[in-house]
Amino acid sequence: MSRRIAVYGAGSWGTAFSLVLADAGCEVTLWGRRQSVVDAINETRRNPDYVRGAAYLPEAVRATADPAEAARGAETVVLAVSAQHVRPLLEEWRESWGPRTVFLSLMKGVELATTKLMSEVIAETTGASPDRIAVLSGPNLAREVMLRKPAASVIACADESTAARIQAACHTSTFRCYTNTDVIGCELGGAVKNVIALAAGVSDGMCLGDNTKASLITRGLAEVTRLGVAMGADPLTFAGLAGMGDLVATCASALSRNYSFGRRIGSGMTLEETRALAEETAEGVASCKAVSTLGERHGVELPVTRAVTGMIHEGRDPQDVMDALMSRAAKAEV
Numbered sequence: 204m205s206r207r208i209a210v211y212g213a214g215s216w217g218t219a220f221s222l223v224l225a226d227a228g229c230e231v232t233l234w235g236r237r238q239s240v241v242d243a244i245n246e247t248r249r250n251p252d253y254v255r256g257a258a259y260l261p262e263a264v265r266a267t268a269d270p271a272e273a274a275r276g277a278e279t280v281v282l283a284v285s286a287q288h289v290r291p292l293l294e295e296w297r298e299s300w301g302p303r304t305v306f307l308s309l310m311k312g313v314e315l316a317t318t319k320l321m322s323e324v325i326a327e328t329t330g331a332s333p334d335r336i337a338v339l340s341g342p343n344l345a346r347e348v349m350l351r352k353p354a355a356s357v358i359a360c361a362d363e364s365t366a367a368r369i370q371a372a373c374h375t376s377t378f379r380c381y382t383n384t385d386v387i388g389c390e391l392g393g394a395v396k397n398v399i400a401l402a403a404g405v406s407d408g409m410c411l412g413d414n415t416k417a418s419l420i421t422r423g424l425a426e427v428t429r430l431g432v433a434m435g436a437d438p439l440t441f442a443g444l445a446g447m448g449d450l451v452a453t454c455a456s457a458l459s460r461n462y463s464f465g466r467r468i469g470s471g472m473t474l475e476e477t478r479a480l481a482e483e484t485a486e487g488v489a490s491c492k493a494v495s496t497l498g499e500r501h502g503v504e505l506p507v508t509r510a511v512t513g514m515i516h517e518g519r520d521p522q523d524v525m526d527a528l529m530s531r532a533a534k535a536e537v
């Protein structure tokens with residue numbers, strides 16, 4: 204008998220990940236907020252609002268706008284809405300899930316109001332224990348995954364057997380999943396790479412060149428590793444798919460919303476103009492501020508994250524921010 208899985212969020216990643224689950228043999232119920240998106244998926248097997256022109260969804264994916272219907276019979280709940288909006292949704296939906304439901308977060312963000320990671324928000328709102336909460340993170344641009352181009356990812360859970368069960372539900376010939384027990388490291392890697400991708404985009408928007416971008420990415424990796432270690436993560440996680448892997452994909456791809464957002468800022472657009480053009484979720488825009496706060500709380504310096512926060516939340520000029528980064532005191536690399 205195939206496994207039934209509920210995916211909440213019919214945006215880019217929820218839709219593409221539903222295709223992966225169906226390819227792996229699962230029956231998927233995909234919850235979408237808007238009835239028009241749900242109808243389009245059921246009638247055309249495509250999601251024109253988010254992943255235009257991509258592959259057709261398999262018949263094993265059925266969409267609904269009713270969260271309770273999505274939950275029916277599902278042993279695993281996959282969460283793919285924007286990080287800043289998930290808490291009230293979980294509070295609204297939690298009654299429809301059973302006491303043994305396993306949660307898998309696909310979200311890459313830190314809650315601005317509380318500086319909580321998504322696994323913490325899930326634990327607080329649902330009461331689930333750590334062995335029932337997993338996260339998936341890695342270099343996974345939705346459009347490429349939807350076209351079944353080969354990709355890899357990490358599933359992290361404190362309980363190895365839970366991670367292995369989820370791995371079995373989404374491992375396919377084009378989507379290769381690894382397991383890990385470092386939930387904090389994988390989540391931080393996914394959230395902070397969005398912030399560094401904003402910086403990489405700004406750099407490209409300013410035509411600063413590849414040396415600048417490589418330096419920002421590498422020093423960004425150093426700062427997320429420092430923060431992760433201070434928060435209890437394994438530093439090796441950041442050398443893996445959820446760290447370096449996702450930085451490479453996101454900081455170099457025009458498909459990345461965070462990179463594109465930063466690029467527009469760097470090329471001289473105002474924040475308001477940039478926001479108006481961003482149709483989908485660029486999580487780093489809110490998360491940079493939350494990550495800055497985490498750095499202050501843990502006594503960890505995060506110069507690139509601070510620079511991005513300065514540009515996005517404090518109206519600082521990109522050129523001034525770059526000059527300030529370069530004029531920091533000279534120091535040892537590690």
Ligand SMILES: NC(=O)c1ccc[n+]([C@@H]2O[C@H](COP(=O)([O-])OP(=O)(O)OC[C@H]3O[C@@H](n4cnc5c(N)ncnc54)[C@H](O)[C@@H]3O)[C@@H](O)[C@H]2O)c1
Pocket residue numbers: 211212213214215216217235236237253283284285286288292309310311312343344345346482483484486
């Ligand atoms: N798109 C990707 O390539 C990709 C890959 C890996 C991880 N992610 C992560 O997955 C998460 C979802 O991203 P996405 O790309 O699917 O975003 P998206 O913008 O394509 O879709 C966002 C989803 O959240 C829902 N949503 C947004 N605001 C809401 C609100 N106020 N109330 C209720 N629902 C709301 C939308 O209806 C939609 O289903 C993000 O945390 C993102 O960082 C995205």
Ligand SMILES: O=P(O)(O)OC[C@H](O)CO
Pocket residue numbers: 311341342343344345397400449452453458459460461462484485486
């Ligand atoms: O489009 P972005 O910037 O949200 O990035 C998408 C994925 O997280 C890449 O792994």
